[in-house]
Amino acid sequence: MFIKELNLFAFDLIIATIISISLAIYGSQNNLEFSGEEIITSCLLLIVITITFAMGYQQRKKSQYAIEKDNEQTITVYRDGKIQHLLIQNLVSGDICVIKEGLVIYCDMRVLESSDLQIQMNQDITQAIKGSQIFCGSLIRCGFGKGVVIKTGSSTTIAQIQKRQGSKLLQKQLILFQQIMTLIALFVIVLVIIWSAVMTEKDTSEVFAYGFRVVEQVIIAIVPVGLLVIVTISFQMAIRRLAKLRFLIKDAESIERLSEINCLCIGLNEVITSKNYTFNSFNDCKQLSYECRGLNSVHLQYCAILTCNHGNLDGTEKSIMDCFKDEDTDGLIKNTKYYVNGIQYRLPFNSSKKYSLSIVEQGNKYFVYIKGAPEVIWSYCNKTLFGKIDIKQTQLFNDQLVNQCSKGLRSIGFAYLEIENEQDLKINENDYEFNKQNFIYLGTLYLNNSLNEQATPILEKLSQQNIKVVIITGEHPETARVICKNTGNYSNPTIIEGHQLYLHVDDQQEVTRLSSVENKLGNWCSQQEIVFARTSPEQKLSIVKALQQLNYRVAITGEGLTDLGAFRQADISISKKHGSLQMIINSSDLILTSSKQTFLDSYQAILEAKRAVNNVTKSIMLCLSSNTAMILALFVYCFLGTPLPFSQNLMLLTSISVDLILGISLAREELEYRIPNRTNLFLFAILIIGCIEAGGGLMASFSAYRYFGFNLQNLYFTRFASAYPVGDQDIYNPQSNTLGNSNLQDNCQYYGEMQNYQWSSPNNTIDQRLIFVECGTCSDMQKQNGYLTDCWNTKYEYPNCLSNSQYCYTAKSSEYASTSFYIVLVLSQCINYFALRTLVKSYNSTRINTLALYGLTISLIILPIIVYVPGIQQVFQTVNMPWELLGSAGLPFCLLLLTIAEVIKWLLRTYVGFQIL
Numbered sequence: 001m002f003i004k005e006l007n008l009f010a011f012d013l014i015i016a017t018i019i020s021i022s023l024a025i026y027g028s029q030n031n032l033e034f035s036g037e038e039i040i041t042s043c044l045l046l047i048v049i050t051i052t053f054a055m056g057y058q059q060r061k062k063s064q065y066a067i068e069k070d071n072e073q074t075i076t077v078y079r080d081g082k083i084q085h086l087l088i089q090n091l092v093s094g095d096i097c098v099i100k101e102g103l104v105i106y107c108d109m110r111v112l113e114s115s116d117l118q119i120q121m122n123q124d125i126t127q128a129i130k131g132s133q134i135f136c137g138s139l140i141r142c143g144f145g146k147g148v149v150i151k152t153g154s155s156t157t158i159a160q161i162q163k164r165q166g167s168k169l170l171q172k173q174l175i176l177f178q179q180i181m182t183l184i185a186l187f188v189i190v191l192v193i194i195w196s197a198v199m200t201e202k203d204t205s206e207v208f209a210y211g212f213r214v215v216e217q218v219i220i221a222i223v224p225v226g227l228l229v230i231v232t233i234s235f236q237m238a239i240r241r242l243a244k245l246r247f248l249i250k251d252a253e254s255i256e257r258l259s260e261i262n263c264l265c266i267g268l269n270e271v272i273t274s275k276n277y278t279f280n281s282f283n284d285c286k287q288l289s290y291e292c293r294g295l296n297s298v299h300l301q302y303c304a305i306l307t308c309n310h311g312n313l314d315g316t317e318k319s320i321m322d323c324f325k326d327e328d329t330d331g332l333i334k335n336t337k338y339y340v341n342g343i344q345y346r347l348p349f350n351s352s353k354k355y356s357l358s359i360v361e362q363g364n365k366y367f368v369y370i371k372g373a374p375e376v377i378w379s380y381c382n383k384t385l386f387g388k389i390d391i392k393q394t395q396l397f398n399d400q401l402v403n404q405c406s407k408g409l410r411s412i413g414f415a416y417l418e419i420e421n422e423q424d425l426k427i428n429e430n431d432y433e434f435n436k437q438n439f440i441y442l443g444t445l446y447l448n449n450s451l452n453e454q455a456t457p458i459l460e461k462l463s464q465q466n467i468k469v470v471i472i473t474g475e476h477p478e479t480a481r482v483i484c485k486n487t488g489n490y491s492n493p494t495i496i497e498g499h500q501l502y503l504h505v506d507d508q509q510e511v512t513r514l515s516s517v518e519n520k521l522g523n524w525c526s527q528q529e530i531v532f533a534r535t536s537p538e539q540k541l542s543i544v545k546a547l548q549q550l551n552y553r554v555a556i557t558g559e560g561l562t563d564l565g566a567f568r569q570a571d572i573s574i575s576k577k578h579g580s581l582q583m584i585i586n587s588s589d590l591i592l593t594s595s596k597q598t599f600l601d602s603y604q605a606i607l608e609a610k611r612a613v614n615n616v617t618k619s620i621m622l623c624l625s626s627n628t629a630m631i632l633a634l635f636v637y638c639f640l641g642t643p644l645p646f647s648q649n650l651m652l653l654t655s656i657s658v659d660l661i662l663g664i665s666l667a668r669e670e671l672e673y674r675i676p677n678r679t680n681l682f683l684f685a686i687l688i689i690g691c692i693e694a695g696g697g698l699m700a701s702f703s704a705y706r707y708f709g710f711n712l713q714n715l716y717f718t719r720f721a722s723a724y725p726v727g728d729q730d731i732y733n734p735q736s737n738t739l740g741n742s743n744l745q746d747n748c749q750y751y752g753e754m755q756n757y758q759w760s761s762p763n764n765t766i767d768q769r770l771i772f773v774e775c776g777t778c779s780d781m782q783k784q785n786g787y788l789t790d791c792w793n794t795k796y797e798y799p800n801c802l803s804n805s806q807y808c809y810t811a812k813s814s815e816y817a818s819t820s821f822y823i824v825l826v827l828s829q830c831i832n833y834f835a836l837r838t839l840v841k842s843y844n845s846t847r848i849n850t851l852a853l854y855g856l857t858i859s860l861i862i863l864p865i866i867v868y869v870p871g872i873q874q875v876f877q878t879v880n881m882p883w884e885l886l887g888s889a890g891l892p893f894c895l896l897l898l899t900i901a902e903v904i905k906w907l908l909r910t911y912v913g914f915q916i917l
Contacts, residue, residue, distance in 0.1 A: 470532070
């Protein structure tokens with residue numbers, strides 16, 4: 001299961017680890033000087049990989065548990081010839097399962113046996129027969145049967161569809177960055193191996209050993225080792241912050257998708273409006289109140305009460321109950337028989353049909369009670385309590401409905417149908433065989449809508465974030481218009497009714513008309529103030545698709561099974577733990593866990609996700625900066641042949657200590673609402689910040705070499721130079737014919753073999769000038785001393801040593817140079833933290849967070865420990881630094897870094913031309 005946590009960078013690290021272990025073994029067997037360093041490197045790499053995979057695995061398991069803990073369905077399974085009762089999530093291909101009513105399927109199945117088995121997928125209800133397929137996410141509405149599991153997990157049809165929806169923006173950018181960096185690494189690796197083979201005189205095995213060591217160094221320098229842990233921890237912190245705000249997020253990937261949301265599709269009732277509705281008025285076709293109708297009022301009470309979903313009353317149904325309940329209501333609810341052909345029958349509110357329905361048996365008669373959208377209920381009626389319906393009454397009804405709804409009132413229509421014979425009650429889930437035109441209209445109830453107090457400020461914040469709000473509601477168009485205007489955020493909203501959208505086109509001749517309507521839908525969705533009223537789930541799905549075609553990242557809210565199609569199409573789906581069906585909750589990316597929350601509160605989760613991803617972007621920039629500095633230092637080493645300015649163990653240490661600590665500290669920074677394009681930010685981190693840090697580090701490194709007697713120009717290509725080995729006690733003597741090398745004989749005679757000198761050699765007491773000698777033409781002084789033609793000469797002209805240190809002109813100076821580079825890089829990264837705290841505002845415009853104070857303190861404490869503690873010095877090849885070398889040469893570059901960052905931020909804040917970045 002760890003393979004799921006791997007990515008390209010992780011594979012690079014594994015390759016580096018394998019190379020490091022191999023080199024440690026090879027170096028130990030052949031007494032090469034780098035074997036001890038490679039043992040330490042391989043241990044550090046193994047620790048980093050283990051921690052990264054463990055954290056990723058733990059996070060994924062936590063996310064799965066958070067989503068699945070409320071969904072512990074058990075199912076009867078025939079496996080290995082035995083009957084077992086398993087959690088439905090533990091099914092595997094080949095299991096034969098017993099399917100029954102109420103079961104939610106989390107795999108793809110093939111039906112083996114069926115007894116009146118009805119399957120609901122999205123808004124569609126189908127009759128399952130032998131051989132038919134049940135897709136993951138389906139609900140068993142009724143019946144009994146058996147099925148065999150054919151696909152599970154990521155191989156199911158739904159999972160494959162979700163995979164084809166594409167990667168997230170940040171993920172695409174990171175993948176592209178990983179690919180580019182890996183290609184650069186491969187290019188450098190090939191060049192280094194070829195270059196090393198050409199420039200060295202070692203045998204083939206050692207050439208490849210040193211070549212692969214450079215390969216390992218390239219990978220360590222090019223892979224931001226700490227980034228893998230930083231991203232995991234940063235998203236974990238975001239998940240915890242969301243939990244404190246009473247949001248449950250499915251996984252870390254959902255945080256990234258949530259951060260990209262720029263369109264929020266929400267309903268109207270109990271979102272823009274509050275959950276509490278109050279009675280306004282009740283009108284029948286003659287505008288008489290229901291109290292005046294005598295005996296006929298009993299049907300109105302039955303219709304109002306018996307069509308409610310008493311197991312889960314919403315705000316509207318609670319208001320209806322308050323209007324019509326009396327002392328006999330509880331008994332009515334308890335004793336009523338909902339009966340059709342021997343089967344209890346009730347249809348909760350269906351957003352496609354716009355009504356709820358109950359069929360009640362009373363004596364020898366059956367009554368069909370229906371309530372819902374008044375204009376829909378009216379279309380099913382041919383008379384009222386006062387007579388038949390004619391055109392004039394229909395016009396009066398419509399005028400009255402529009403007039404009342406234009407006051408912002410919510411409207412509910414009631415009707416009933418009396419049926420004498422049970423044979424006339426043959427129905428199915430999708431249609432009725434009895435005449436729907438014979439209902440008797442009872443009247444229209446109007447409820448007062450009260451605006452949610454938080455709606456207006458939240459809508460303003462969404463507008464400030466450039467998040468488009470699309471209202472999709474089943475309310476009357478005039479009601480929706482008034483409520484939207486009352487928020488103060490809509491001046492003249494465009495209202496589109498559901499009947500204006502064509503969705504079901506079976507005739508091929510209608511394709512042209514469909515394209516035209518789709519274009520209209522796209523034009524409607526592009527408007528800033530758009531409201532869709534009296535919509536169906538099918539239309540909701542089409543609206544989401546239209547918005548996505550306009551390059552919107554869409555988040556959608558919902559609670560019922562009819563929203564499932566739009567849920568799976570949207571980029572982010574949002575549901576409530578209290579009030580949503582379990583299948584909807586399981587399909588959601590974001591869940592509101594508090595009963596007091598409304599879907600508008602999800603804006604807090606969007607802002608928190610933006611904060612998390614923005615801060616991860618800053619952490620990536622921080623890591624890219626130090627990696628660029630190390631890569632450039634490695635380029636100087638590889639292609640200019642200078643001693644390595646920065647040891648590979650210090651490279652690793654920087655990534656897993658300073659970068660890691662400061663990167664995690666950035667995860668606590670506040671949200672900046674508008675930041676530049678991430679690609680431009682990454683380029684800024686590489687081309688500007690990284691180059692400045694590299695310049696500071698190289699300046700400090702070469703200053704250390706100069707301090708110990710080496711001119712920069714004399715260091716070029718010394719990594720490839722052939723040298724004459726010297727004795728352990730030899731001391732440079734320019735007056736001697738052999739310059740003090742005991743292995744050299746007069747007249748350029750040497751009994752031995754020339755070798756490539758390694759700057760990491762443990763022999764650090766010999767004067768470097770002794771090693772770089774060559775046989776050349778004798779000087780006049782040498783000729784006077786008896787030499788005729790060939791004499792030993794120094795290969796380079798060296799300056800006077802600037803220090804009385806015993807390490808003057810020795811390879812020990814490389815450890816001082818490497819330590820200087822490390823000091824400057826740590827200080828640069830601390831300054832870089834301040835530069836990256838904000839991406840547009842000035843760094844001192846916000847208060848530094850507590851975690852950052854700890855991070856900076858720990859980073860600065862680690863620095864002297866690495867530099868001055870004896871045992872640690874041996875591990876990381878550092879030395880006790882004189883005060884004049886403590887990064888002084890690189891400090892101006894640190895100040896330059898902060899200055900350039902602040903100037904660019906000022907330009908972004910001041911000039912519009914820079915804001916397009």
